[in-house]
Each structure stands twice: as C-alpha cells, then as structure tokens.
Amino acid sequence: MAGWIGRATEALAARVGEGLGGLLNATFGNAAELIIAGIALSKGLINVVKASITGSIIGNVLLVLGLSILMGGTKYKEQRFNRTAASTSVISLSLAAIGLIIPTVFHLAANSTPGGWSPLVEQKLSLAIAVVLFLTYFCMLGFSLWTHKHFYRGAHAHAEESAVQWSRGKAIVILLIATALVAVLSEFLVGTIENVRDSVGLTEVFVGVIVVAIVGNAAEHSTAIAVAMKNKMDLSVGIAIGSSLQIALFVAPLLIFLSYLFGRPMDLEFTMPEVVAVVASVYILFQISGDGETNWIEGVQLLSVYVILGILFFYLPEPRHVSH
Amino acid sequence: MAGWIGRATEALAARVGEGLGGLLNATFGNAAELIIAGIALSKGLINVVKASITGSIIGNVLLVLGLSILMGGTKYKEQRFNRTAASTSVISLSLAAIGLIIPTVFHLAANSTPGGWSPLVEQKLSLAIAVVLFLTYFCMLGFSLWTHKHFYRGAHAHAEESAVQWSRGKAIVILLIATALVAVLSEFLVGTIENVRDSVGLTEVFVGVIVVAIVGNAAEHSTAIAVAMKNKMDLSVGIAIGSSLQIALFVAPLLIFLSYLFGRPMDLEFTMPEVVAVVASVYILFQISGDGETNWIEGVQLLSVYVILGILFFYLPEPRHVSH
Amino acid sequence: MAGWIGRATEALAARVGEGLGGLLNATFGNAAELIIAGIALSKGLINVVKASITGSIIGNVLLVLGLSILMGGTKYKEQRFNRTAASTSVISLSLAAIGLIIPTVFHLAANSTPGGWSPLVEQKLSLAIAVVLFLTYFCMLGFSLWTHKHFYRGAHAHAEESAVQWSRGKAIVILLIATALVAVLSEFLVGTIENVRDSVGLTEVFVGVIVVAIVGNAAEHSTAIAVAMKNKMDLSVGIAIGSSLQIALFVAPLLIFLSYLFGRPMDLEFTMPEVVAVVASVYILFQISGDGETNWIEGVQLLSVYVILGILFFYLPEPRHVSH
Numbered sequence: 001m002a003g004w005i006g007r008a009t010e011a012l013a014a015r016v017g018e019g020l021g022g023l024l025n026a027t028f029g030n031a032a033e034l035i036i037a038g039i040a041l042s043k044g045l046i047n048v049v050k051a052s053i054t055g056s057i058i059g060n061v062l063l064v065l066g067l068s069i070l071m072g073g074t075k076y077k078e079q080r081f082n083r084t085a086a087s088t089s090v091i092s093l094s095l096a097a098i099g100l101i102i103p104t105v106f107h108l109a110a111n112s113t114p115g116g117w118s119p120l121v122e123q124k125l126s127l128a129i130a131v132v133l134f135l136t137y138f139c140m141l142g143f144s145l146w147t148h149k150h151f152y153r154g155a156h157a158h159a160e161e162s163a164v165q166w167s168r169g170k171a172i173v174i175l176l177i178a179t180a181l182v183a184v185l186s187e188f189l190v191g192t193i194e195n196v197r198d199s200v201g202l203t204e205v206f207v208g209v210i211v212v213a214i215v216g217n218a219a220e221h222s223t224a225i226a227v228a229m230k231n232k233m234d235l236s237v238g239i240a241i242g243s244s245l246q247i248a249l250f251v252a253p254l255l256i257f258l259s260y261l262f263g264r265p266m267d268l269e270f271t272m273p274e275v276v277a278v279v280a281s282v283y284i285l286f287q288i289s290g291d292g293e294t295n296w297i298e299g300v301q302l303l304s305v306y307v308i309l310g311i312l313f314f315y316l317p318e319p320r321h322v323s324h
Numbered sequence: 325m326a327g328w329i330g331r332a333t334e335a336l337a338a339r340v341g342e343g344l345g346g347l348l349n350a351t352f353g354n355a356a357e358l359i360i361a362g363i364a365l366s367k368g369l370i371n372v373v374k375a376s377i378t379g380s381i382i383g384n385v386l387l388v389l390g391l392s393i394l395m396g397g398t399k400y401k402e403q404r405f406n407r408t409a410a411s412t413s414v415i416s417l418s419l420a421a422i423g424l425i426i427p428t429v430f431h432l433a434a435n436s437t438p439g440g441w442s443p444l445v446e447q448k449l450s451l452a453i454a455v456v457l458f459l460t461y462f463c464m465l466g467f468s469l470w471t472h473k474h475f476y477r478g479a480h481a482h483a484e485e486s487a488v489q490w491s492r493g494k495a496i497v498i499l500l501i502a503t504a505l506v507a508v509l510s511e512f513l514v515g516t517i518e519n520v521r522d523s524v525g526l527t528e529v530f531v532g533v534i535v536v537a538i539v540g541n542a543a544e545h546s547t548a549i550a551v552a553m554k555n556k557m558d559l560s561v562g563i564a565i566g567s568s569l570q571i572a573l574f575v576a577p578l579l580i581f582l583s584y585l586f587g588r589p590m591d592l593e594f595t596m597p598e599v600v601a602v603v604a605s606v607y608i609l610f611q612i613s614g615d616g617e618t619n620w621i622e623g624v625q626l627l628s629v630y631v632i633l634g635i636l637f638f639y640l641p642e643p644r645h646v647s648h
Numbered sequence: 649m650a651g652w653i654g655r656a657t658e659a660l661a662a663r664v665g666e667g668l669g670g671l672l673n674a675t676f677g678n679a680a681e682l683i684i685a686g687i688a689l690s691k692g693l694i695n696v697v698k699a700s701i702t703g704s705i706i707g708n709v710l711l712v713l714g715l716s717i718l719m720g721g722t723k724y725k726e727q728r729f730n731r732t733a734a735s736t737s738v739i740s741l742s743l744a745a746i747g748l749i750i751p752t753v754f755h756l757a758a759n760s761t762p763g764g765w766s767p768l769v770e771q772k773l774s775l776a777i778a779v780v781l782f783l784t785y786f787c788m789l790g791f792s793l794w795t796h797k798h799f800y801r802g803a804h805a806h807a808e809e810s811a812v813q814w815s816r817g818k819a820i821v822i823l824l825i826a827t828a829l830v831a832v833l834s835e836f837l838v839g840t841i842e843n844v845r846d847s848v849g850l851t852e853v854f855v856g857v858i859v860v861a862i863v864g865n866a867a868e869h870s871t872a873i874a875v876a877m878k879n880k881m882d883l884s885v886g887i888a889i890g891s892s893l894q895i896a897l898f899v900a901p902l903l904i905f906l907s908y909l910f911g912r913p914m915d916l917e918f919t920m921p922e923v924v925a926v927v928a929s930v931y932i933l934f935q936i937s938g939d940g941e942t943n944w945i946e947g948v949q950l951l952s953v954y955v956i957l958g959i960l961f962f963y964l965p966e967p968r969h970v971s972h
Contacts, residue, residue, distance in 0.1 A: 116641030128635045143621040280746045297791040311776045317764030422928045440965030452959045467945040
C-alpha cells in the first residue's frame with residue numbers, strides 16, 4: 001500500500017512540483033489520522049485525540065524527517081532542499097506551537113487566581129486560537145499554491161526522470177484508494193495495539209504519542225524515506241514538515257470544531273510534557289532546516305531527540321489527566 | 325501628527341542612513357512611552373508599568389513589524405533588509421528577554437525554599453540585571469553609531485529620492501514637536517480608555533498589554549508601515565526592532581532606576597503569561613529576520629502570534645498580582 | 649601552564665587542522681573536570697557534580713566564547729569561522745540541552761500524579777537518556793573525524809604560519825603533562841575556594857556553577873582567547889563549543905555510569921534555574937553562531953548573558969536540593 005502511495009506521490013510530484021507533491025501526500029496521509037481522531041472524539045476519548053496530535057507532530061518532524069535524512073545521508077554526502085520554502089513552513093509550525101502552548105499557560109496562570117479558571121473560558125480561548133490557526137493555514141495555502149508557488153516547485157521536477165509515468169488523474173485515484181486502505185488498516189492496527197497494551201504494560205500516553213503516531217504516519221514514513229534515497233529532498237522535507245504543519249494548523253483546529261458538533265467541546269490544553277515535546281521538536285527542526293542542506297548526522301540528531309522524548313513518555317506515569 | 329513624524333523620519337533617514345533613522349524614530353516614539361510609564365510609576369501603578377513594557381515589546385515586534393511586512397508584501401513580492409544589522413538587534417532582544425525571565429525564575433525557585441525569598445533580594449537582583457541591560461544598550465549604541473555604523477546605513481539612503489527635502493535640524497525639530505504632541509494625546513487617550521474600560525469589561529492586563537501599547541506606539545506604527553510600502557525595509561525593520569530593543573534595554577532599566585528616586589522600588593518580575601509572550605515574540609522575530617527577506621506570509625505569521633497572545637490576555641482573569 | 653597548553657594546541661592544530669585541534673584541546677581540558685567531578689561523585693556530592701556540569705556548559709559557551717569574540721573583536725573588525733561545523737555542534741548541544749531538561753519535566757509531571765514519582769524511575773529515565781547522549785557523541789566523533797572531516801579542517805591550518813614548530817608527538821606529550829598539572833592545581837584551588845567560601849558568604853550553587861567552572865576551564869579560557877586574537881576563530885570556536893559539547897554528551901553521561909560503579913546512582917535532574925541557564929546559553933549561542941561571523945558586540949552579548957545568569961546564581965538561596 002505504502003509502496004503505491006509513494007509511487008503515486010512521485011508521479012504526481014513529477015507533474016506538479018516536489019513541494020506540492022509533498023502537500024498532496026501529506027493531505028492524503030493525514031486524512032487517515034483525521035478519521036481515526038474523529039472516531040476517538042465521537043467516543044469522548046479527548047486525551048487520546050490530544051496525544052495523537054502531539055504524536056503526529058513530533059513523529060513527522062523527528063522520526064519521519066530524521067529517518068529520511070539519515071537514510072538519504074548514507075547514499076549522499078550532502079543533500080539540498082529549498083531553504084526558503086522550508087523556512088516558511090517551520091515558522092508556521094513555530095506559530096502553531098505557540099498556539100498550542102497558550103492554553104496550558106492560561107490554565108497555569110488562571111488556576112492560581114481564586115475563581116479565575118473555568119472549563120468554559122478555556123474552551124472559548126481554545127476555540128479562538130483554533131480559528132486563528134485555521135485562517136493561517138489557508139493563508140499558507142494561498143502562499144504556496146498561488147502567490148509564491150515558485151518556492152515549492154522543487155529542483156528536480158522532471159517528469160522524464162520519474163520511473164512511474166502515470167497521468168495526474170490516475171495518480172490521484174491511486175492515492176485516494178491507497179489512503180482509504182491505509183486508514184482502514186490503521187484503525188484495525190490501533191485496535192489491536194489497544195488490546196496488546198495491557199499485557200506489555202504500556203501507558204495510554206505512550207501508545208497515543210508514540211505507537212499510534214508511528215502506525216498512523218505509515219504513508220509519510222515510507223514515501224519520505226524512499227524519495228530521500230532518490231535524492232529528492234524537497235519532496236521528502238515537504239512531506240515531513242507539510243504533514244506536521246497540516247496536523248497543527250488544520251487537523252487540530254478542525255477537531256476542535258468537530259467536538260462542538262459532537263456536543264463534547266474539546267479544548268487545546270496539552271499536558272506539560274506534550275508542550276515540551278512539541279516545542280523541542282520544532283526548535284530542533286528549525287536549527288536543522290536553517291541551511292538548506294542535510295547530512296547523516298542531522299538525521300541522527302533528530303532521531304536522538306525522538307528517542308529521548310520516547311523515553312520520557314515511556315516512563316511517564318498514568319493517569320495523564322491528573323498530570324497538570 | 326503621525327504623518328509629520330513619518331515625513332521627518334524619512335527626511336532624516338535620507339541624511340543619516342535608514343538604520344540610524346530608525347533609531348531616531350524609535351527614540352522619539354519611546355519618549356512618549358517613557359513619560360506615560362513615569363507618570364504611572366509615580367502613582368505606584370507598578371503592574372501597569374510592567375504591562376506596558378511587555379505590550380510595547382510584543383506590539384513593536386509582532387504588530388508594527390507584522391503590519392509593515394504584510395502591507396509592504398501586498399506591493400512587493402519580496403523585500404530585503406540588512407540581515408547582519410537586524411540579527412545584532414535581535415540577539416540583543418533575546419538577551420533582554422533572558423534578563424526579563426530571570427527574576428521570574430528566581431521568584432519560582434526561591435519561593436520553594438523556606439525563607440528563601442524576600443522582596444528586598446528580588447529588588448537587588450532586578451537592579452543588578454537592569455544595570456547589565458543598560459550597559460549593553462550603550463555598547464549597542466557604540467556598535468551601531470561608531471564601530472560598525474556601515475551595517476546601519478541601509479541600502480536606499482539617497483536624499484534625492486526622498487519626497488521631503490528637509491534639513492537635518494528642521495527634521496529633528498519637527499520630530500520633537502510632533503512627539504510631544506503624541507505624548508500629550510497618548511496620555512489623554514490612555515485616560516479615556518481607562519474610563520471606558522469598565523463599561524466594555526476589559527481587564528487591566530489586557531488594557532496595559534494590548535490597548536495602551538497600540539496607542540502608545542502610534543508613531544512607530546504609522547511610520548514603519550508607510551516606509552515599508554515605499555520598499556524601505558531597512559528603515560521599517562529598524563523602527564520596529566529598534567523600538568522594542570530600546571524599551572527592553574533602555575526604558576525598562578531606566579524605569580527601575582526612576583522607581584528608586586520615587587521611593588517605591590520596582591522589580592523586574594513579570595507574570596508568567598508576560599514572560600511567555602515576550603519569549604514567543606522574540607523567538608518568532610528571530611526566525612522571520614534570519615534570511616534578510618520578507619514576504620506577505622511572514623507578516624501574517626507575526627500578526628497571528630499577536631492575535632493569539634491578545635486572546636490570551638483577553639481571557640486572563642484579574643487580578644494579575646495573584647497570578648504568580 | 650596555560651601558555652604551554654595553548655602553544656601545544658596551536659602546534660597540533662597546525663598539523664591536524666583547527667577543528668580537530670579544538671577537539672583535542674577540549675578533551676585535555678575536560679579531563680581535569682572529569683577527575684574533579686569523579687572525586688566529588690565518590691564522596692556523594694551529587695549536587696556539586698551537577699552544578700559543575702551546568703557551570704562548564706554555560707562557562708564555555710558564554711564566558712570562554714564571549715571573551716574570545718570580544719578580545720578578537722578588538723583587533724579585527726570581523727572574524728570568520730566555518731558555519732557548518734559550528735552549526736552541527738550547536739545542534740548537538742541543543743539536543744543535549746533537551747536531554748538535560750527532560751528529567752526535570754518528568755519530575756514536575758510525575759510529581760503531580762499521586763504515587764507517580766519515585767527516585768528509581770527517575771534514575772532509569774536518566775540512565776536511558778545518558779545512553780542516548782553517549783551514543784550521539786560517538787556519532788558526532790565519526791562525523792567530525794571520519795565522514796565529514798573536511799568541515800573541521802579550518803581555514804588557516806598552515807604549519808608554516810605557526811610560531812611553534814613542535815612535532816605531533818611532542819605537542820601531545822606537552823598537552824598531557826600540562827593538563828595533569830592543571831588538574832592538580834584545579835583540585836587544589838577548588839579546595840581553597842571551599843575554605844574561603846564561608847567567610848565571603850557565597851552559596852554552594854554559586855561556587856559550583858560560577859567559581860569552579862571558571863577555575864576548571866582555565867585551559868580552555870587562555871587558549872581560546874589567545875587564538876582568537878591571532879584571528880584563528882575556527883580553533884577558538886572549536887575549543888569553546890567543543891568543550892561544552894563534550895561535557896554535555898560525554899562527561900555528563902560518563903558520570904552517570906560511574907555513579908553506578910560507586911553504588912550511589914546519580915540522576916540527570918537539574919534545578920529549574922540550571923535548566924533555564926543551559927537553555928538560554930545554547931539559544932544565544934545558536935543565534936550568535938548562525939552567520940559564521942563574529943564582531944565585538946557578539947562577545948559583549950554572550951558576556952552579558954553570563955553576568956545575568958551569574959547574578960541569578962549569586963542571589964539564589966541555599967539549599968538547592970529543596971528548590972525543586
């Protein structure tokens with residue numbers, strides 16, 4: 001499945017440019033996540049939804065990009081990508097990280113004021129922030145698809161180089177079908193994991209942030225690594241950063257809006273370890289993406305941060321809703 | 325008034341270079357703020373003074389610069405400014421942000437030590453930090469006016485291009501008069517706002533951080549935007565960053581020193597939301613200013629962060645002095 | 649002594665390249681620190697060990713590099729160094745800083761869960777993180793000594809330019825002897841300081857973070873400044889960043905491993921002021937090292953942050969083990 005997604009993405013990228021190809025791949029990949037999170041939300045599993053948002057962001061930024069850079073780095077001494085395009089996405093990701101910190105800051109500050117905190121105010125605050133992030137996402141789309149699309153074309157968008165010669169329509173249909181199958185499989189796998197969880201002794205947070213994220217981002221993983229090894233770093237970086245950006249600016253706000261439809265309003269307040277994980281990931285991504293070049297040690301650095309965060313969530317005791 | 329300030333600043337910039345023109349504009353603009361804060365200080369309104377310091381920093385970095393970049397970006401696809409000059413100022417702003425965090429860190433750490441915290445020690449700590457920031461400001465002046473002034477000359481300092489052909493003396497006199505009038509008006513407006521506040525139901529923090537900052541930085545706003553639309557980004561960035569730098573490294577320490585004259589020593593301890601707001605602003609500024617280029621989406625990103633912080637301060641309950 | 653270390657380092661750098669020379673100097677300089685910390689560890693003085701780790705990192709990043717840049721800047725208007733090599737080290741330092749934050753985050757999060765925190769879990773978490781940092785250090789060595797050693801050769805590695813014409817063997821022997829003497833002297837000085845401490849009224853934290861770090865890094869100080877004034881910034885930056893990197897990724901994990909041998913397991917949990925100090929230092933270093941150029945104001949900026957952190961640790965009340 002993942003192989004098909006990869007080939008369809010590459011074929012598409014060859015026609016619309018690597019940056020856009022990355023966006024499309026991210027969109028299909030995140031459709032699976034949105035469906036899973038939507039189901040969890042309808043069941044009132046708000047903490048699982050938040051953990052999967054955190055996990056998707058750090059998983060894409062650290063694990064997907066880290067593996068891509070490392071694997072690409074084993075074949076090429078240095079790899080290049082469009083610094084300006086990546087930088088714009090990273091800044092948006094930083095802005096999203098700030099948006100996700102604020103409800104936690106609000107909670108801590110309001111909590112120490114007698115009678116200052118109420119779930120209702122926190123929901124209003126979160127809703128307002130979600131609207132800002134949502135609008136910023138559409139500005140980003142306008143920027144990358146319209147006013148500054150030349151940044152996102154990538155350096156190697158030559159259809160003739162691509163092994164796969166699919167038409168745009170065929171590539172999109174294959175992407176759609178493969179993504180639907182991945183979504184079904186993901187749902188199935190998540191269910192399986194939940195059952196195995198108790199016997200292995202993993203906490204709910206660890207499963208949400210690490211395990212679900214790895215399974216749920218299977219499409220991004222395989223494609224991003226495959227294209228990195230073909231030295232198409234613009235596409236690889238576009239998938240990894242684009243996917244986490246879409247989670248933060250589009251999927252997370254959308255889930256907030258959906259939660260109102262389900263009659264169980266969700267806020268954007270994350271636990272302190274989740275906030276630290278997102279901020280650390282975005283910060284290290286900013287440093288790595290600053291020069292438009294990658295080498296294997298940068299992959300190792302991203303993966304090291306991922307493992308360190310994984311260790312944190314592994315040892316973190318349940319229940320998470322008491323931890324703030 | 326603002327129009328005069330803008331024209332005088334431009335005329336001056338044409339003669340002394342855009343970077344220096346920015347510094348002068350910032351100085352006149354902040355004179356108004358210093359007067360307002362000084363009056364508040366003499367009345368013992370320490371929280372209002374601190375809120376206005378926070379508000380000025382984030383207002384200049386996010387709102388003034390954000391609007392300038394956005395408006396400039398509607399006319400020009402890409403705009404450029406001197407990366408090195410901006411970077412030096414941004415690093416100083418980061419250093420100031422660290423200086424403003426430390427008293428809060430001290431408070432939290434000392435507070436958990438039995439008998440470890442006292443207002444007197446906190447005042448000494450704040451005074452010592454204020455001295456360091458103050459000395460750094462004069463080093464920055466020496467750097468930008470003397471040893472490395474070529475960084476600050478700007479790319480477009482051609483007197484003949486400027487619409488206004490005022491002499492240096494005339495420009496300075498006009499700046500002085502207009503600034504004095506802005507100060508009087510600001511004071512008047514602030515008074516009015518305070519009266520309207522209760523009927524609208526705004527908190528003191530929101531008024532201090534957001535409303536007063538917008539009104540008090542009217543001069544920077546109008547000028548920075550006007551010159552950005554004339555593609556003079558060195559001047560625009562110089563005004564916005566220079567102004568917040570001056571507030572952090574010069575005005576804030578000066579207010580600490582003044583508070584001792586008034587016999588009501590002020591410390592530099594800010595509330596946690598204020599600290600987060602300043603750190604987030606400086607961090608996003610650092611990312612935006614890193615490449616020496618701007619486009620409209622960067623303006624949107626700065627403004628998004630401003631709106632998110634505005635939402636935080638809007639919902640934050642009173643009273644702020646209990647919140648830490 | 650320090651003079652000899654400097655000359656031996658320069659002679660070596662002339663033969664193996666400036667970046668490697670920096671690594672070797674850092675290794676010999678940190679040998680002294682490892683010995684001092686090991687002795688403190690065997691006596692169970694865990695807080696002193698942690699304070700000296702913090703102090704070494706911020707001392708090298710802020711004081712050693714700050715003085716080098718400032719002194720070099722008094723002779724040269726602009727100085728250059730290899731941006732890519734420095735950037736890789738700074739990212740590793742950021743990753744180390746994240747590693748050092750996590751145990752504190754864990755402590756805070758787990759502490760608020762009833763029965764969620766135990767010293768044993770915290771030791772396991774710290775041990776796991778130490779292993780990750782340790783492995784990353786060896787990846788960094790492989791990167792700088794093997795796959796990408798061309799980054800670390802430095803621009804001015806000409807043996808004929810060097811005043812000292814020692815063979816590689818002679819230079820290493822002199823480095824070894826001089827380092828051993830510095831270690832003995834350091835131990836002696838630290839003992840003396842401890843005795844003087846009470847009469848002057850300094851806290852244990854201040855001595856550990858500031859005083860011991862200055863004395864223990866004497867070798868790095870003198871050499872880094874001396875070579876900066878000879879415009880060998882690659883070597884100077886290599887020593888300062890390399891030394892703090894080695895402390896964070898190699899010495900700190902090694903001390904954790906040693907603590908198990910001594911039967912008194914140490915964790916990696918630092919106090920909140922220590923965490924803030926390390927994060928602030930690495931952040932400001934990242935900003936300063938971003939453009940591959942230095943000038944005197946950047947030295948002033950690093951030193952200002954150092955003085956501000958020094959003020960914090962000076963006023964911080966004892967006892968430190970209650971402060972979290």
